[in-house]
């Protein structure tokens with residue numbers, strides 16, 4: 001097996017490469033947690049070209065409909081800064097802002113502000129991609145008309161309220177590229193809805209450690225739901241996660257912290273209707289924080305956890321599970337069970353959406369044991385009909401867990417779509433759409 005890397009710097013080079021038909025894996029910022037970039041040669045079974053798209057010329061503009069057009073190597077951070085200069089903001093905010101937007105379409109990326117604005121898919125007006133003939137095609141919100149999708153769409157209904165299901169939506173044309181992880185073509189442009197840049201306020205509240213007492217967590221998760229229109233995000237960082245930061249950067253006094261970003265105009269209502277009504281939190285445990293400090297804290301923790309794993313020589317062993325509000329306690333109890341494994345762990349993520357990342361921090365010898373714990377956990381999540389991978393996708397690392405969440409319908413549809421859109425099997429061979437063949 002041989003691995004070659006190719007850096008692409010123009011759309012013409014990209015078209016030429018696609019026309020060679022050579023099996024390729026297309027990469028943007030390489031922040032995916034489900035692609036083991038550091039050990040990628042162990043996972044591909046055939047000769048493959050790693051195609052680096054991060055140097056594609058970046059372009060942003062606001063079109064006549066007031067939407068943001070993104071082409072090439074534009075990150076979420078670039079887009080936020082570009083829009084803020086013009087009094088606008090993006091609606092999706094992944095914690096890793098250096099990831100590229102076009103890759104985010106491919107992974108059906110979500111993030112912190114999903115709490116208020118919904119998933120990225122709901123913000124995409126149209127997109128363009130290069131097909132297997134190197135032609136640039138446009139996809140819109142029109143319905144997908146394949147006659148083999150009826151059962152697939154029926155089965156999808158159960159997951160309609162999740163950020164992402166265990167398989168892509170395949171309802172509208174744009175869905176061919178959303179969450180298919182580059183297995184049906186290479187995305188070159190996206191048109192995104194945007195919002196005004198509201199003045200914001202940021203807070204955090206200290207709550208007991210979730211391992212010891214869940215009362216505050218459960219109360220906050222339940223009561224915050226009705227404030228979704230004006231609270232942009234509601235994130236948890238547990239006491240264990242803070243230990244990856246230098247001691248002077250930890251504002252949590254050994255406790256868990258729940259962070260909120262709210263519209264400034266909503267502050268009085270938030271104070272009276274939410275903060276004052278909490279039974280398990282007193283005012284002295286609520287603190288205001290600047291936006292910059294909030295973003296720095298929130299991004300540096302998962303990065304530090306990721307780096308700690310790399311230093312240990314292990315690939316991340318973490319979850320990406322989302323459940324319904326009514327199942328939140330079940331999820332938290334399942335995570336409490338995992339704390340008994342005798343392996344270091346931490347918990348953080350999108351608390352308001354019942355979507356948390358539990359990470360084991362194993363030594364290399366303990367990795368297999370942790371994966372066995374996850375096998376059991378995912379069986380439980382399949383019974384609850386929760387969503388196992390609600391934002392980071394399946395990639396390579398989560399393939400071993402996904403098939404519990406599929407019937408025969410999903411692989412059948414994937415194989416038909418692959419045959420139609422990727423007849424030379426050149427786009428991400430070894431991706432999840434080939435499973436069960």
Ligand SMILES: Cc1cc2nc3c(=O)[nH]c(=O)nc-3n(C[C@H](O)[C@H](O)[C@H](O)COP(=O)(O)OP(=O)(O)OC[C@H]3O[C@@H](n4cnc5c(N)ncnc54)[C@H](O)[C@@H]3O)c2cc1C
Pocket residue numbers: 025026027028029030031032033035053093094095096098099100101102103104105106107108109110111112181182183185186187188299302303306391392395428
């Ligand atoms: C610290 C940290 C925090 C994170 N937080 C979040 C979060 O809050 N929300 C979230 O959703 N994710 C999060 N992620 C995961 C990751 O950032 C996202 O999956 C992101 O969308 C990957 O973007 P990338 O540019 O790094 O893509 P890459 O890792 O380079 O690629 C990811 C996938 O997209 C495909 N791809 C890339 N570019 C294209 C293209 N132009 N056309 C077609 N396919 C393409 C690749 O083949 C691959 O399958 C986080 C990761 C880290 C390390």
